[in-house]
């Protein structure tokens with residue numbers, strides 16, 4: 001039986017988050033909100049406000065102080081958080097920490113959970129996830145991994161270069177993906193948990209990028225002769241690419257949820273502007289072209305919300321949701337970018353300025369079509385499944 005109604009407690013939680021987000025919107029103009037994202041100082045202040053409001057890291061399990069939200073509940077809560085670019089940072093449900101918390105909950109040993117997950121889940125620290133490398137290393141194609149962990153199965157030395165590592169500067173630990181070579185044999189990709197700072201791990205550059213909502217931006221990280229042991233392995237040796245999927249399928253959906261909130265904000269600002277900005281004798285919203293743009297926004301937002309909810313529901317059924325999260329990632333990232341683009345157009349010159357948050361949302365949404373897999377690779381993955389003889393044409397609604 002289908003139901004589109006939201007349970008009362010979830011509505012109440014989302015309502016509390018909306019009120020909280022309204023209260024932190026003034027921080028969007030704070031000087032600690034830099035081109036490399038909010039500083040750690042600003043993050044800590046916002047986390048404290050969220051904690052005082054009882055809203056910090058609501059997604060994590062109760063064992064770590066959260067509310068053990070299902071994916072469907074996350075869809076509602078993360079959208080509410082995304083209404084401000086600072087919302088996910090404040091609530092501590094932003095990338096990469098949110099995806100890292102999920103991965104650690106799923107894969108880490110009890111000792112690793114106490115050491116890494118507990119301080120992360122309670123926002124005492126930040127983390128980073130280091131997989132991508134500059135060309136010719138791993139990007140869309142993770143099999144190109146160049147960073148290598150060489151050893152005897154007990155101890156490894158890791159060297160390589162990672163880039164676009166969100167929050168690499170100032171992270172208290174890193175989930176590091178490396179190709180493992182054990183006694184000369186390729187043992188596949190492995191994830192290692194690395195405490196930071198470590199003299200063998202250096203942030204050599206903070207990258208200037210189009211986006212500015214991730215704490216401390218994106219870093220180039222050079223790793224030289226880093227010593228790790230088998231106790232530092234997250235999960236099992238050689239299973240890194242499988243764990244990447246454990247992390248990425250829900251992480252992609254979480255991005256959809258948060259960006260949905262941001263695009264809704266841009267739309268709300270555009271609607272307000274269309275109601276009051278006069279041109280040629282009427283408010284611009286009464287010109288058909290502007291009205292149609294707002295109607296197209298409404299439809300894109302609605303479809304994006306439904307496909308995200310469906311992906312969340314699929315994960316809640318205990319399925320891997322690879323197809324659903326790929327589908328949602330493409331539909332939502334492209335739909336929301338169209339929404340933000342139309343909002344800029346409706347605002348005219350104002351849309352290009354920092355006087356509203358729309359310009360920032362427009363810039364940031366562009367990146368969403370690339371990270372966690374560019375649209376092309378998701379279409380490619382979907383296409384491979386669709387033409388597979390095992391695939392049933394009824395889609396995945398069961």
Ligand SMILES: Cc1cc2nc3c(=O)[nH]c(=O)nc-3n(C[C@H](O)[C@H](O)[C@H](O)COP(=O)(O)OP(=O)(O)OC[C@H]3O[C@@H](n4cnc5c(N)ncnc54)[C@H](O)[C@@H]3O)c2cc1C
Pocket residue numbers: 096128129130131132138139140141163164165166167209211218367370371372373374376377380
């Ligand atoms: C803002 C931001 C934050 C990020 N944060 C992190 C992070 O914290 N940790 C991390 O490890 N990485 C991070 N990344 C990296 C991100 O995951 C990669 O950019 C992404 O996986 C794509 O890899 P690439 O940039 O190397 O693109 P490439 O692999 O070089 O691909 C370039 C282009 O080639 C095309 N292409 C690739 N494959 C195919 C195909 N099969 N069919 C058709 N066309 C194709 C696509 O158009 C693609 O955009 C971040 C990136 C951004 C932009």
